[in-house]
Structures are given as structure tokens and as C-alpha cells.
Amino acid sequence: MEEGKDEYDLSNQKPEVPRRRKYNEEEENSGEYKRKIRIILVGRTGNGKSAVGNSIIGYTGFESDLSPSSITQKGGIAQMMWDDTTVIEVVDTPGFFDTDPKKLVEEVALEIVESFGMIAPGPHVILYVLSCSEKYTKEEEQTLSDFHKLFTGDPLKHVIACFTKKDNLVTKTKTKTPAEFICEVPKWMRDFLYQIDNRWFFIDNTLQENENQWIDLLEMVEKFKTKYYSNEILQDVTEKLKLKCIEADEKLYMGSRKWAMIKRNIAWQGDIRDYLKATFVGGGIGSTVGGAIGLSVGNPVIGAIVGGAGSSVISNVSKAVVRIKRKSICVIS
Numbered sequence: 001m002e003e004g005k006d007e008y009d010l011s012n013q014k015p016e017v018p019r020r021r022k023y024n025e026e027e028e029n030s031g032e033y034k035r036k037i038r039i040i041l042v043g044r045t046g047n048g049k050s051a052v053g054n055s056i057i058g059y060t061g062f063e064s065d066l067s068p069s070s071i072t073q074k075g076g077i078a079q080m081m082w083d084d085t086t087v088i089e090v091v092d093t094p095g096f097f098d099t100d101p102k103k104l105v106e107e108v109a110l111e112i113v114e115s116f117g118m119i120a121p122g123p124h125v126i127l128y129v130l131s132c133s134e135k136y137t138k139e140e141e142q143t144l145s146d147f148h149k150l151f152t153g154d155p156l157k158h159v160i161a162c163f164t165k166k167d168n169l170v171t172k173t174k175t176k177t178p179a180e181f182i183c184e185v186p187k188w189m190r191d192f193l194y195q196i197d198n199r200w201f202f203i204d205n206t207l208q209e210n211e212n213q214w215i216d217l218l219e220m221v222e223k224f225k226t227k228y229y230s231n232e233i234l235q236d237v238t239e240k241l242k243l244k245c246i247e248a249d250e251k252l253y254m255g256s257r258k259w260a261m262i263k264r265n266i267a268w269q270g271d272i273r274d275y276l277k278a279t280f281v282g283g284g285i286g287s288t289v290g291g292a293i294g295l296s297v298g299n300p301v302i303g304a305i306v307g308g309a310g311s312s313v314i315s316n317v318s319k320a321v322v323r324i325k326r327k328s329i330c331v332i333s
């Protein structure tokens with residue numbers, strides 16, 4: 001040993017950075033991974049959902065638009081292999097809650113169910129994306145109550161609040177720490193953070209290498225060893241997916257490539273469209289805006305879900321949808 005050098009001095013040993021790589025879809029067939037963590041990104045358009053998704057997976061899997069004139073409203077699914085053991089599956093969502101009023105009711109309903117199909121049987125983590133660069137508006141507060149209408153039951157124990165645009169906390173004139181920022185958020189948001197046991201995270205998505213931010217975030221995510229979140233809509237969508245497996249007369253594993261394909265296409269299947277009409281349009285919309293598919297209304301789905309009879313519309317209509325008998329042909333991961 002060198003003179004004067006402490007045997008236990010580890011300062012020269014860089015901690016090993018956990019590896020992440022793009023998940024190869026071919027690997028889906030083998031299903032050889034220890035666990036899969038499903039994360040759904042929700043929040044208002046422009047808050048940075050797609051950018052967070054890309055920061056997590058480490059490649060451009062989602063379209064994150066810089067130009068305000070061409071706001072992207074697309075959802076999608078992308079995966080990353082973490083440390084060769086854990087598949088991180090991220091589902092990005094279009095801004096359900098701030099939908100373009102010109103969008104058709106059916107379109108938004110399809111988007112929701114498509115996203116729910118992709119995240120089926122349910123997300124382990126709901127990343128509620130907020131931005132720390134703008135003042136919070138009434139719409140942002142409204143988004144939270146709309147979120148509860150869509151994510152019924154007990155979603156909060158799965159939620160992490162993710163504040164993007166951390167770089168904006170540092171300006172020429174002042175610097176704020178995330179904790180200082182949190183002290184100044186409006187009461188409704190403080191209450192929300194309290195309800196999620198203060199699981200908040202700040203991220204700067206502009207950093208080229210993202211440094212180790214994604215590791216810190218995934219370490220937070222990792223703590224969710226609990227069962228995934230589900231609700232009536234997710235259960236129904238999952239039943240539909242299982243039916244597709246049965247129809248295909250194959251033993252399909254959730255996690256298989258084919259399963260992933262089915263998930264991607266689920267919302268466009270004829271019976272899913274029927275399901276949607278029954279769930280969203282036939283029930284709620286009918287009571288509020290006349291039931292015509294194609295009607296253009298502000299925030300239509302939320303209107304559809306809560307329209308008239310409050311949140312019970314979901315369960316009532318959902319229960320009316322013919323339930324498919326479970327067959328143990330699909331394996332839930």
C-alpha cells in the first residue's frame with residue numbers, strides 16, 4: 001500500500017452508474033427480466049410529460065415539442081432496460097384534461113382508452129407532471145380535480161409529483177431550491193403534495209446527459225413495490241385485451257411482443273370502439289351534451305365521465321358492459 005494512503009479511501013472509485021439501454025422489442029418474446037415497472041405520465045399539455053419520458057428512458061421515444069405553435073398531443077409507449085433486470089415501461093399521454101375544444105368526443109375517449117390499454121393492467125407509478133416555471137392557474141387546479149375523476153379510487157399512493165423545468169429555478173437575479181419552491185406553492189397543491197406523502201421530484205430535461213437525475217427518480221420509483229393501480233376502466237380494458245389473447249388462441253404473456261402490439265392497437269379495434277361508446281358516449285355524454293358522437297365540446301371526456309350522474313357514471317356504465325369470463329390464458333406480470 002502507498003505510504004499515507006488509507007486502505008479504505010474510496011474517493012478514487014467512481015460509484016458504478018446503473019446501466020440503462022433501449023429495450024429491444026425482440027426481447028419481449030423471451031420475457032426474461034425480473035420485473036417490469038409501468039409508469040404513466042399525466043398532466044397538462046406543455047408541462048413537459050414527453051420530455052420527462054425521454055429523460056427516463058434515455059432516448060427520444062416521445063415527441064417533445066419546442067414550438068408552442070405545434071403542440072404535440074400524442075401519447076405513446078416506450079421501454080428501457082435498467083441494469084439488465086428491470087424493464088421500465090413508460091406510457092405518455094396526450095393532455096386529456098386540457099383538450100382542444102375542437103377535438104371530437106370520440107377522439108378523446110379513444111385516446112384515453114388507448115393510453116389505458118397501453119398501461120394495462122395498470123401503472124405502478126403515476127407521474128403527475130407539473131412545471132415549476134409558470135404561475136399556477138385555475139386550469140392547473142382544475143386539472144387535478146379532473147385527474148381524480150378519471151383515476152378513480154385510490155390513485156394517490158401511486159403518485160409522484162414531477163416538477164419539470166428545474167433550470168428555471170436559477171435566474172440571474174435569484175436562485176431557489178426545490179424545497180423553497182415547494183414552500184411557496186398554492187394551498188391546493190400543498191394539500192395534494194401532503195396527500196402523496198410529499199413524493200415530489202424536480203427535473204431539468206434540458207441537461208444533455210441528464211446527469212444522474214433519472215437514477216434519483218427511478219430510485220424513488222423503485223420504492224413502489226406495491227401492486228399496480230387499477231380502476232373500473234382499466235379492468236375493462238384489460239378484460240378486452242385478454243379476450244384478444246383468447247381469440248388469438250395463443251398463450252400470450254403480458255410482456256410479450258405480441259401483447260405489446262395488441263396493447264398499441266387496442267383502441268382501434270371495433271369492439272373497443274363499441275365499448276367506448278357505451279362507456280363514455282352512451283352514458284355520460286348523452287346526459288350532458290346530447291349523446292351525439294362527434295359533438296365538439298370543451299373538455300369533453302371529463303364532461304362525459306362526470307356528466308349528469310357524477311363519478312358513479314363510470315361504474316354504472318362500466319358494469320353494464322358485458323363482462324368477459326376470465327380465462328387463465330394470460331399471465332399478468
Ligand SMILES: Nc1nc2c(ncn2[C@@H]2O[C@H](COP(=O)(O)OP(=O)(O)O)[C@@H](O)[C@H]2O)c(=O)[nH]1
Nearest residue numbers: 045046047048049050051064065066165204205
Ligand atoms: N427549460 C426547460 N424546458 C423544458 C423542460 N422540460 C420540458 N421542457 C420544454 O417544455 C415544452 C413542453 O414539453 P413537452 O415534453 O412537449 O410537454 P408535454 O406537452 O407535457 O408532453 C417543450 O418546449 C420542452 O422542450 C425542462 O426541464 N426545462
Ligand SMILES: [Mg+2]
Nearest residue numbers: 049050063072
Ligand atoms: Mg407530449
